[in-house]
Amino acid sequence: MPKPKSQRLRGMTTIEALLVAAAFIIVGVIGVMVFQGMGKSMSEALRANAIVTADRGGFDVTVEVLNGKLSGLVLQYGTAGSQTLQTTNTGQCVTGGGNAQSNALNLVAGQSATCRFPATLTPGQQYVYVIYARESTSGKAVQIAKGVVTVGIS
Known part of the structure; x- marks a missing residue:
């Protein structure tokens, strides 16, 4: 025996369909905003190359910024095989200009x-x-180089 029309299951009403569509749109917009923020932070992240040479009087570090903004350098060094490194940021720099x-x-x-x-x-x-x-933007220290250098005998 068929059910009366009032007890049959019906589809969503127009209002319910609009609410579901609005929820999907809101979730999509939030997702896009999150991914744009991640892309922006990645594109602004600091990347740099450094070349290090040494002589009796100290270390020469040449740094080239590939991406982002750099506000200073910190050098840690020690003799090969040593477990402790000395830290110094008292460098004098000459810029490209x-x-x-x-x-x-x-x-x-x-x-x-x-x-x-x-x-x-x-x-x-x-x-x-x-x-x-x-x-520059966050003040964080980013490791850009690590290695071993031999001081010349001259």
């Missing part, structure tokens, strides 16, 4: 600087180093 300044840099993508970190190093000795760059 030839301006000499302290380690308070203001470099953006495409710019470079060479910084001198004074230290008393032993000729013929190997030293390990780690270079950190300070990001």
